Every structure is written in structure tokens, then in C-alpha cells.
Amino acid sequence: MFSVEINNNKMKILECREKAYSVISKNKKFLCSGIYGIINIRNSQYIIFIVDSRKVSTFFSSDVFEVSKVEIILLKGSPETQYIYGLRSVLENCGIYFSKTFLYKNISFDKNKKRLKKDFWFNYNPCKALKVYDRDLISFSVRCIQGYFNSMTYGSTKITLISRRCWRRCGARFFSRGVNKQGYVSNFVETEQIIQIDNKVIHAFLQIRGSIPLVWGHKVNLKYAPEIILPEKNAQFFFKSHDLLLSKYGSIYYINLINDTNYEGILYKAFNKLRNTIRLNNFNYHKLQKTLDLEENKKLSKQIDKILDEFNSKSTIKYQKGAIRINCIDCLDRTNLMQYIIAKHLVKRLFGKNFLIYNSILRLLWFYNGNMLSLQYAGTPAIKADLLRHEKYTVNGYLKDFYYSVQRYFINRLFHGQIHDAYNILTYKKYIFKDKATTKLSIQSFVMLCLVIYVYKYIIDFKIPLLKYILYFLIFFTFNFLS
16 A cells, blocks of 8 residues: 655655656545556546555465555546546446456466467556656556456365456447457457365366457447348458467367347358358357256267367366357357356366365356456346356346346447447557447437336336236337337
């Protein structure tokens, strides 16, 4: 911890009194956990301090903290207050973690392998800008990841789950899809499951998820599932992405969970045109939905066992030689369930019948992991998460899924332009989102939201619960016919 004092537009770090920095701010004094870095908004420059954080766990003897409050101080230029809300939303509510141990480095792969380790150091560019501004401030900075981190203990066994989001092409759900020219995909996350007994690592395995590696996007309108736009020529961008994964992880095994019909069908067909050049498994996860157990599908279980053996999943002495890459349309709800199913299968292989002791811990870790990653990309907790919490669907789970679906509908249309801007600013992308069509769409969505609230208030007056639920679902299904 260190103290920062601002007086008469001069900022001092009290532990480093010999220097004063010019700022544009009211007089104040506050304690800090660290400096996040420096960001630029148009011609203005800001420094971000982490002023509050909470300890979530430990990682190899170092405490791990989650950011809960930041102080954003203008260094020069004019105030750009319209972007501050989005920046605070990303930094204070979306799983930003830091520790003395570098969280952005995994332990599952050979450290000598070329891996572009900076991809998961989420504030890499803000720290780089801080170094340019004043090298002396680097000692006060912290290296952060965005994603999820937690660990749980049973006896002498500790299970840690850590998800790291790549900053290269991060953004908000409908505004960040597919692959870019450099081969980076949207919502790319590596999730590493680490098991320790008596503080010694006995198992570590890493899975990856990411948007379908084609150039695609949406024609966003009031329709619940907006039309997918997909250029015809896409193969070169896919191979750029595939080669990038090969250089980082070795062999790649793709599991594709999207549907081959309706809204997702166009992507399914385009992706499968390339299946002869990669190892791709199109799988309907609904076949495992009742039990969340890989052994329920013998064919897939044998395939996954073969892949896991090939990738050296049984030992941490032999580093992983490849990664399983899973995607659905958003790489959130279905993807998280499928990754849990594989993680559970690995623990079964490791502990045999005794795995049941640890399964409740696994379910909780993957439940919270899914919720956090979903909040960061879609703005709500995960859908279908009730399956992880209770290993079955409940009436309450169905109702929550409905509620989150409606919530996503409005959040993605009303607020995600701001959130996408915040991601672009934090990761030093030059593009700032300004689109008249989207502004118009936001107004339309706001009117629709007011209508839904009015109808909702009318519904809650009904004393018959069944009638309430019927009306809820009628509202939900009308979204599919809006255009």
C-alpha cells in the first residue's frame, strides 16, 4: 500500500516525495494498492490507481486480489467524462486480478516455447505507457489479468481455477466477434485447472475458448438473435488464427458446439468447410446435459481420452503438447459447461472413485468461472449455470435463464457501446465506437424496455403464478419477431 496526495493540481506519492506530477483534479488524498497504468482518450491522458481490492485466495504463496475500486485522475487535456462510466464498469465489476506472482503466465506449457506471454497481461499497454511517462512509477504498478481466479481446499488438496482473457481482441458481445487480420479472435480465454496436494502440484491442464475463427459479425437490430454477416472469403483469416494457436499451444483439437440449423447454421457450414484441414468435432452438448458426464457418450469419451493422452494430461513433469479449443456462438454458456465436463473427466482419471469428494468444489469453481466470464462479455451471469450448481435443471433455473436472456437483450443494445469503448481505451485500440445507427437502436431499445417494464408491472398484479410465467415467456418470444 502507498499514499497519494493531490494538492493545487500537483500529485505526490508520499513514499516518493521528491517528485510532483501535474494533474487536473480536486484536492484529495487516498491509499492505493497499485497503479493500473496510463490510458489515452483522444487528446487527454489519465492515470488509474487501484484504491480498493479484496483478497480472493493465494497462488503459490502469494495473495491474489480482485480490484473493487479505482481512482481515475486526469493528467492532461480536457475531461472525457462520457467514457469514465464504461471504464469503471470494466475495472470495478469485471474480474480484474493482481498478485506478486505473475497470474498471466500458465504452468501447463513449456516456458521455453514461444507463447506470446503478453497476450494475457491485461494492462500491458497501460503499464508500457506508465513506463514512458516516468520509469520511477513502474515500481508502484501491478500486472493484472481479466478473467476469473479462485481456489478451494478439501483436506490437503487444493484446486485452483484461473481464466485469463486475451486483451488483443477483447470487447463487448455484439461488437466483438470472429477473427482479425493478425489471427486473434474475440473473447479468447485460456482456463487452467491446477490441483495441489500438500502444496505440491500433481496436475495442471489448460483449455482454451474463443469466437469462431472466421471474419463475421452482426446486423444488430431489435431482433433477439440478430442476423449474422459472413463474407465469402474467410479461409486465410482462419489459417492465420490456427497457425497462431499452433505456435503457442502445439496441436489443437477443436470442439464446435454451435447448431447446424437456424440462426447459427451459416457459421456452422462455413466452419465445417475447413474441417479437412484441422481436427474438428461437431458435438451436440445436449447429449450430456442431463448428467454432465463425458462417459455418458462413449464415442466422445474415447476420443477425448485419446486426445488427453496425446497432450500429456496425466503429468505436470511432461508439459502439455496441445490444447482443446471449445466454442459455441458466444463462447460462454455451452462452452463453460463443456469445459467443466472435460475438467471433471480429468479429475476422474486422476482420483478414480474418490473424485466425488472433489466434484462439489469443481462444480462451484466452474459455476463462478462461467458467471464471471459471461459478465465481462455479455453483461449478465451465465445462462444454463443451474446445471452446474445443482447438476440438473430446476424451475428456478429456467426462470433465471429467462431473466438473464431478457437482461442481455437490453444491456447489449443500450450499454455495450460504452463498454466496448472502454475495452478499446484500456487496450489501446484507436477505434472509439460512435455510430448513429446504434444510437437510434439504443433509443428504440429504451422504448422497448419501458414497454416491458410497464407490462411487467401489470403481470405482477396477477395472483395466479402459472399465468405470470406464461406471460413472461410470451414477452420473451416476441423478441424473435422484432426487426
